[in-house]
Amino acid sequence: MSEETSDPTAVAEPVVTGEPAPVVQSVAAARGPLALEAIGLNKDFRLSRTQTLHAVQDVSLSLYKGGVVALVGESGSGKSTVARMLAGQERPTSGSVIFNGKPVDLKSRSAFRAYKSEVQYVFQDPFSSLNPVHDVGYHLSRPVRLHQGRSVEVQREVMALLEQVRLTPAAQFKPKYPHELSGGQRQRVSFARALAAQPSVLLADEPVSMLDVSIRLEMLNLLDDLRKRLSLALLYITHDIASARYFSDEVLVMYAGQVVERGPAEDVTQQPAHPYTQLLIASAPDPDNLGSVLRSGNVAAGAARIGRATSGPAPVGCPFATRCPFVDDKCRAENPALQRITADRAAACWHLDRAAPALATGAIA
Amino acid sequence: MSSSRPVLEIRDLSVAYRTPSGDVKAASHVNLSLHKGEVVGLCGESGSGKSTLAYGACRLLRPPAVITGGQVLYSGSRTGTATALDILRAPQRDLRAIRWRDVAIVFQSAMNALNPVLRVRDQILDAMQAHLRLPREEAHEKTAKLLDLVGIPRERLRSYPHELSGGMRQRVMIAMALAADPEVVIMDEPTTALDVVVQRDILAQIVELKEQLGFSVLFITHDMSLLLELADRIAVMYAGQLMELGDSADIKVAPAHPYTQGLLRSFPSLHGARRDLTGIPGSPPDLRDTNPGCPFIPRCEFAVPACAEVDMTLAPVAGSRGIGHVTACPIVTPEMAKVRVPTEGVRS
Amino acid sequence: MKALASLWGRLPGTARAGVVLLGLFVLAAIIGPQVIPYDPNAVTPLTLKPPSAAHLLGTTQTGQDVLSQLLVGIRLTLELGLYVGVLATALSVLVGVTAAFLGGVWDDFLSLLCNVFLVIPALPLLIVMLGYFPQKGQLPSILVLSILGWAWGARVVRAQALTIRNRDFVAASRETGERGWRIILFEIIPNIVSLIAASFVNTVLYAIGASVALAFIGVADVSSWSLGTILYWSQSANSLQLGAWWWFVPPGLAVALIGTGLVLLNTGIDELSNPRLRDARSSxxxxxxxxxxxxxxxxxxxxxxxxxxxxxxxxxxxxxxxxxxxxxxxx
Known part of the structure; x- marks a missing residue:
């Protein structure tokens, strides 16, 4: 576990003396008031009697109304587990989730349902998140009935939801079954279902990764538009850091269950500090790169082999030590905590001075 | 490159799915050639017929698919004859010999096709013995060499598929495809299910192997940004028809077809300044529609009444300096894309 | 009506044959008892007569009309099959889906229960249990056959429900705040309808086979006319040795044809719900x-x-x- 010498209250005790000093201030805070907050979330999965998987380690983040926070990482980095804990589907091993200033308690059914009225989760795969035997109208009328009380006119509300996600004419889409819709249309239904509860927080788990590239942008635009109009606090989980650049205020990069870097989206993507973030960005397709090793004739043996993914995360020390070009003995022995670089940026690396010289000197100055 | 005869030449190929309510034209009158050592990218949305085209050319489609016309000419160095072999008219024996040995395919989500109860090595051995009829020792040696080639350490030979990561399994499938030194490798979204870091690693590997072994690649994907970096030439497909074809540099600098222009405005970029993103509004086409003219009309911002009478043949792009840069749209030119008024995109 | 027509269109040929075959017997069971020419119990002096214009299927040793007995028997036998099918399938869905949905200790316990019922030698137990019941009507047979016939279906339903439970749409309805029973009834069960149908058909087949066998050896209410009791009486009267084929062939054939119809229908449902099976077999x-x-x-x-x-x-x-x-x- 990382040792936060500056903040001894972070792991065990939640709020005792007012605000626990955050490592950095999120840029999303400028968008609106704090809605949902995770403090020191941990999740362990017991694989066998002797093996435990630390899926999530000491993750803290804050979601603000009208702001978008992106959680970026590869599959298995624990980003979905964080979202499921925030959604109340999974119970954290330790740490707490705080909604509107109060720790979230999901012990009773009514408390769970009340929480679901505020915090909704959008599934990744629109092909399996809709029940093939029910039509669109059914998928939307259930949450309307459950969350908006008996007084509302359900059918009118369903039509309004369909129009909100731009499935128009709504009357035409209401009786359709999932198999009659395209992937993009299904994901719109998924969005509408989440919105039916009239939540203030939306957790979108890779909402566009199963869709065609040409459709993705439209869906992200829709999500962004909904965020603006309904003033939603949005957690956008993705493996595509490029979309996070365009779509979010703050980016948190996860590796092996830990946040290794966080900061304003544009800063993190244009000037990555952590070696893993640098690897992620170097790996994204770059149409402008004429000297790319992927281009015929440019193949220089081994040039592309930065941190080949044959080795998994290291069990002790910095998890990225097995793939990091800057690794030394300290990295292999001790796991670095998030260190503040500027007021709104932090990275967990022992060698920021070598990994990102420009940033490190800036931090000193 | 273009002076020599292409290794694989698809001429006027049409594929349909027979349904009780009539034929669904999944690919119509497609012309595409693949030269030696070349990477051709085939780009399109799901349902655009890109997989159908590739599988149809190898006659791997299952009923109710039927090839309604065209030729697929294969002229590899091993065919021996002076004239090219037409795969659509080849006898069963030749067809079986060509597939996998001369034209290999890495299927979409192929990594899940591995048998979970057999060791990786045994599966490659099996396939090799079945198709190449190699003696046991020779096949063993070849398997080890292949896995070296795709960067899988020898100690992983004895693993079961579930012990390997997704990237590793995909490497195994690529090794299997390369087992018989094919001249053409068709890759259908080989990296879609993988993380970006692994994706890049595998793509670099493929290109490296291609340079080393000299095969040609037909790379099918919906991700235009990937093709721009990877492919020598790009073919853009929509509703079963080719919309535009050209060198990737030409496609990037001077996209002629509105659909291609839309694709280029669809992906956010990490590098360089933030661009204006609009995507392509609307939904993918329904192939059951048999409206005449261009299938892109409902989603096209430049659509004019004349579009309904376009005959969808590929003509050289006006004003493009690229040789072989052709488009199906006689109305829109690359210049028209540049003067268009920027609309509001994501967070712009 | 349109849905039925499209279902019929998708059925493979064998299954259609099964539906037609079963339809004939169901028709016989519905209108048969109204149109029977004689009282099946009426004893007449015309003993052991071969088929004739007056008695289309001949008479028994006590001069009763075989055709009348057969038509009443088909009805009773199908009724029994239907009741057992409904009861046992309901039990297997209840147990199977509950085990899959609750998981953990409940799943372990219910699976154990299933396995116990599966390994019990059914026929001897049936004989013993039915021996304790008063032999009046079919109710004892129906109850005992149902109690012993649900386990196989429950196992299959549980396996399928487990895979459905892990699909995203179940998690999504939990996310919506649906109650457990609603998720079971409205989200999971509609997705395993074809499996339940197959299980039902199978159970009916088992019930008819077992009830005929039990009646044949006399462990049933032999005063009522079912296909099994007709065979029981004909066997006890040595009809085979007497060469009275018209007495045992028609009920025997009826049992065989009903069974065939059910098997054909079942393979059809299987192919309908498992496309891989259809792909590998059909051209x-x-x-x-x-x-x-x-x-x-x-x-x-x-x-x-x-x-x-x-x-x-x-x-x-x-x-x-x-x-x-x-x-x-x-x-």
Whole structure:
């Protein structure tokens, strides 16, 4: 576990003396008031009697109304587990989730349902998140009935939801079954279902990764538009850091269950500090790169082999030590905590001075 | 490159799915050639017929698919004859010999096709013995060499598929495809299910192997940004028809077809300044529609009444300096894309 | 009506044959007892007469009309099958879905219960249990057969419900805040309807077979007329030795045909709900020639290539070199 010498209250005790000093201030805070907050979330999965998987380690983040926070990482980095804990589907091993200033308690059914009225989760795969035997109208009328009380006119509300996600004419889409819709249309239904509860927080788990590239942008635009109009606090989980650049205020990069870097989206993507973030960005397709090793004739043996993914995360020390070009003995022995670089940026690396010289000197100055 | 005869030449190929309510034209009158050592990218949305085209050319489609016309000419160095072999008219024996040995395919989500109860090595051995009829020792040696080639350490030979990561399994499938030194490798979204870091690693590997072994690649994907970096030439497909074809540099600098222009405005970029993103509004086409003219009309911002009478043949792009840069749209030119008024995109 | 027509259109030929066959018997069971020419219990002096115009299927040793007995018997036997089918299937859905949905200790316990019922030797137990009940009507048989007949179905339903439970749409309805029973009833069960139907048909088949066997050995209310009791009386009167074939062949044939109909229907449901089974077995007719799933794609205007036969295709679809085939249903 990382040792936060500056903040001894972070792991065990939640709020005792007012605000626990955050490592950095999120840029999303400028968008609106704090809605949902995770403090020191941990999740362990017991694989066998002797093996435990630390899926999530000491993750803290804050979601603000009208702001978008992106959680970026590869599959298995624990980003979905964080979202499921925030959604109340999974119970954290330790740490707490705080909604509107109060720790979230999901012990009773009514408390769970009340929480679901505020915090909704959008599934990744629109092909399996809709029940093939029910039509669109059914998928939307259930949450309307459950969350908006008996007084509302359900059918009118369903039509309004369909129009909100731009499935128009709504009357035409209401009786359709999932198999009659395209992937993009299904994901719109998924969005509408989440919105039916009239939540203030939306957790979108890779909402566009199963869709065609040409459709993705439209869906992200829709999500962004909904965020603006309904003033939603949005957690956008993705493996595509490029979309996070365009779509979010703050980016948190996860590796092996830990946040290794966080900061304003544009800063993190244009000037990555952590070696893993640098690897992620170097790996994204770059149409402008004429000297790319992927281009015929440019193949220089081994040039592309930065941190080949044959080795998994290291069990002790910095998890990225097995793939990091800057690794030394300290990295292999001790796991670095998030260190503040500027007021709104932090990275967990022992060698920021070598990994990102420009940033490190800036931090000193 | 273009002076020599292409290794694989698809001429006027049409594929349909027979349904009780009539034929669904999944690919119509497609012309595409693949030269030696070349990477051709085939780009399109799901349902655009890109997989159908590739599988149809190898006659791997299952009923109710039927090839309604065209030729697929294969002229590899091993065919021996002076004239090219037409795969659509080849006898069963030749067809079986060509597939996998001369034209290999890495299927979409192929990594899940591995048998979970057999060791990786045994599966490659099996396939090799079945198709190449190699003696046991020779096949063993070849398997080890292949896995070296795709960067899988020898100690992983004895693993079961579930012990390997997704990237590793995909490497195994690529090794299997390369087992018989094919001249053409068709890759259908080989990296879609993988993380970006692994994706890049595998793509670099493929290109490296291609340079080393000299095969040609037909790379099918919906991700235009990937093709721009990877492919020598790009073919853009929509509703079963080719919309535009050209060198990737030409496609990037001077996209002629509105659909291609839309694709280029669809992906956010990490590098360089933030661009204006609009995507392509609307939904993918329904192939059951048999409206005449261009299938892109409902989603096209430049659509004019004349579009309904376009005959969808590929003509050289006006004003493009690229040789072989052709488009199906006689109305829109690359210049028209540049003067268009920027609309509001994501967070712009 | 339209849904029924489209279902009929998708049924494979064998299943349609099964439906027609069963339909005939159901029809006989519904209108049979109204149109019977004689009281099946009426004793007449015309003993052991072969089929004639007056007695289409001849008479028994006590001069009763075999046709009348048969029509009443079909009704009773189908009724029993239906009741047992409904009861046992309801039990198996209840147990199977509950086990899958609750998981953990409940799943362990219910699965254990299933397995216990599966390994109990059914027929001896049936005989013993039925021996304790007063033999009046079919109710004892129905109850005992239901109690012993749910376990197989429950196992199958549980396995399927487990895979459905892990699908995202179940998690999504939890996310919506649905209650557990609603998720079971409205989200999971509609997705396993075809499996439940197959299980039901199977149970009916088992019930009819077992009830006929039990009646035949006399462990039933032999004063009522079912297909089993007709066979029981004909056997106890040595009809075989007397050469009275019209007494035992018609009920025997009826049992065999009902069973055949049910089996055909079941394979049809199987193929309907398992496309892989359908793909591996069926050929398609395109451009005048039959195409098997692993054949090269046909080219219009080209003569068909010599290809693998039906058996070879089936074998190939399980072989390792099928790894190199294109995945099915690719669009």
């Amino acid at each position: 398609t007719k395109i451009a005048g020639s039959r195409i098997w799933p692993t054949d090269p794609t046909p080219v219009l205007g080209m003569p068909k290539l010599t290809t693998r036969g039906r058996l070879a295709t089936l074998v190939h679809s399980f072989s390792r070199s099928s790894l190199l085939d294109a995945p099915g249903g690719e669009f």
